[in-house]
Amino acid sequence: MLLELKNTSVFYGKVQATHDVSISVPEGQIVTLIGSNGAGKSTTLRMISGLERPQTGDVLYDGESILSLPPEKITGIGIAHVPEGRRVFPQMTVMENLEMGAYLRSESKEMAHNLDLVFSHFPRLKERVSQHAGTMSGGEQQMLAMGRALMSNPKLVLMDEPTLGLSPIMCQEIAGIIKKINNNGRTIVLVEQNARLALALADYGYVLDTGEVVIEGVADKLREDDDIQKTYLGLG
Amino acid sequence: MGVDTIIQTIANALVLGSVYAMVAVGLAIAFGVMQMANFSHGELFMAGSYVVFVLYTLLGMPFLLAVILAFPIVAMIGLAFERLIFRPTRGNVLAGFMASAGAGFILQVLVGQQWGVGLMRTIQTPFPGGAEVLGASISYQRLLIFPATVIMVTGLWYFLTRVKAGKALRACAQDPEAAVLQGISLNKMTGLAMLLSGGFAGVGGALMAPIIPVTPYMGHTYAVTAFVIVIVGGMASIEGAVIAAFILGFIHTIVATLYDSVTATMVGVLFMAIVLILKPTGLMGRVKV
Numbered sequence: 001m002l003l004e005l006k007n008t009s010v011f012y013g014k015v016q017a018t019h020d021v022s023i024s025v026p027e028g029q030i031v032t033l034i035g036s037n038g039a040g041k042s043t044t045l046r047m048i049s050g051l052e053r054p055q056t057g058d059v060l061y062d063g064e065s066i067l068s069l070p071p072e073k074i075t076g077i078g079i080a081h082v083p084e085g086r087r088v089f090p091q092m093t094v095m096e097n098l099e100m101g102a103y104l105r106s107e108s109k110e111m112a113h114n115l116d117l118v119f120s121h122f123p124r125l126k127e128r129v130s131q132h133a134g135t136m137s138g139g140e141q142q143m144l145a146m147g148r149a150l151m152s153n154p155k156l157v158l159m160d161e162p163t164l165g166l167s168p169i170m171c172q173e174i175a176g177i178i179k180k181i182n183n184n185g186r187t188i189v190l191v192e193q194n195a196r197l198a199l200a201l202a203d204y205g206y207v208l209d210t211g212e213v214v215i216e217g218v219a220d221k222l223r224e225d226d227d228i229q230k231t232y233l234g235l236g
Numbered sequence: 237m238g239v240d241t242i243i244q245t246i247a248n249a250l251v252l253g254s255v256y257a258m259v260a261v262g263l264a265i266a267f268g269v270m271q272m273a274n275f276s277h278g279e280l281f282m283a284g285s286y287v288v289f290v291l292y293t294l295l296g297m298p299f300l301l302a303v304i305l306a307f308p309i310v311a312m313i314g315l316a317f318e319r320l321i322f323r324p325t326r327g328n329v330l331a332g333f334m335a336s337a338g339a340g341f342i343l344q345v346l347v348g349q350q351w352g353v354g355l356m357r358t359i360q361t362p363f364p365g366g367a368e369v370l371g372a373s374i375s376y377q378r379l380l381i382f383p384a385t386v387i388m389v390t391g392l393w394y395f396l397t398r399v400k401a402g403k404a405l406r407a408c409a410q411d412p413e414a415a416v417l418q419g420i421s422l423n424k425m426t427g428l429a430m431l432l433s434g435g436f437a438g439v440g441g442a443l444m445a446p447i448i449p450v451t452p453y454m455g456h457t458y459a460v461t462a463f464v465i466v467i468v469g470g471m472a473s474i475e476g477a478v479i480a481a482f483i484l485g486f487i488h489t490i491v492a493t494l495y496d497s498v499t500a501t502m503v504g505v506l507f508m509a510i511v512l513i514l515k516p517t518g519l520m521g522r523v524k525v
Contacts, residue, residue: 075418
């Protein structure tokens with residue numbers, strides 16, 4: 001397992017956000033966390049990045065606990081986080097945003113290589129290197145946020161709601177790129193409200209409800225599950 | 237009003253705007269990165285003046301060397317404030333306000349105990365005389381301030397837009413959490429911000445030391461004006477702070493020439509109110525995402 005969450009519980013003050021969440025992410029796969037708003041999906045991702053600390057449980061990366069690492073160190077061991085709402089640096093150019101993504105990998109040869117890779121996934125970013133990120137459309141900002149994450153050459157990419165607020169066409173484009181990034185050998189943990197899209201992309205899925213894992217299984221099986229179809233895919 | 241008076245006013249305004257820019261830029265950087273206002277910023281300015289008083293007047297070092305040394309010395313005070321005040325109170329605006337204001341008082345008392353309270357320290361200008369420009373006269377001491385500001389603000393600009401650490405500083409100011417996710421250490425960046433902030437305030441105070449009365453409480457008026465400038469300029473915006481500094485420099489100088497300096501301060505605050513009514517984020521306010 002590349003990443004393992006063992007019985008993790010996160011509290012915001014006295015409010016418990018997640019209960020006893022255990023998740024396994026095998027190397028090379030796309031694992032998705034789906035569920036409604038407030039189910040604890042983002043909290044779980046933020047905990048992996050070190051932005052939140054679990055009160056109980058453990059987070060293992062490559063078999064070792066990473067709970068003691070501050071978030072800026074977690075980036076350094078190969079985990080990149082594409083945050084919810086894109087969170088690009090609005091008053092910096094596309095190029096500067098990408099440079100920040102390469103903050104820990106700024107050796108020029110390596111950076112040029114990662115930059116080529118990002119531009120091959122997102123040709124649109126190459127056309128806009130000197131544009132301020134804040135003036136771009138939501139879809140372009142999402143591409144930039146993903147490109148910025150890839151600049152650290154991560155083994156594991158955490159994506160939080162990458163298609164939120166995007167047009168159906170843009171959603172498909174982003175989905176295609178997620179698949180491509182995965183085909184490049186990167187493991188992905190995908191948090192999505194768009195369960196249909198997430199399960200189509202993923203190998204394995206976990207359904208969270210009010211902070212607990214309620215169902216888990218192979219993505220194709222989950223898609224055919226009656227309960228999931230009714231509750232999360234709007235069918236039935 | 238004759239041509240000479242107009243030239244004189246413009247020259248005075250440029251000099252005053254330069255000093256304001258030097259003080260306000262530091263405040264804006266610190267606020268941008270820490271999301272907390274440093275209420276002891278005026279005392280960092282005062283510390284810069286006392287560096288010149290001690291090194292130049294008491295110890296006889298060359299004036300320009302004392303000014304240059306004011307940068308690292310006051311920068312270290314800024315760094316100490318970051319470690320002892322802003323890091324422990326991060327995210328708690330009220331605690332940061334009280335602790336930083338308290339630190340300002342402590343600095344005033346320390347300086348007062350060492351070199352006296354209420355007694356004005358007179359610092360001889362190392363550059364007596366002045367230049368005559370179209371009938372207006374400006375002392376060389378004041379004339380020095382404008383190019384010094386241009387050099388320092390340009391240097392800062394280069395650092396923030398061309399150097400990796402400077403870009404990381406801007407990234408932190410725009411979105412601290414996203415910056416941390418790129419592997420940027422927030423603690424290092426807040427430390428760097430306070431180093432720069434202290435250094436700029438220190439050099440501002442050092443350059444002004446021969447011109448204005450040097451007392452432990454001298455920083456207050458400059459800090460108030462710097463806050464007005466930073467609010468007008470758009471809190472975390474460095475461009476905004478520089479532009480607003482020169483606007484305030486002109487407003488203060490023109491009103492003070494026509495009326496008096498108390499009225500000038502009032503008009504300055506009124507200007508801030510008008511800007512905030514028309515554009516609540518300030519002139520160059522940050523883009524809200």
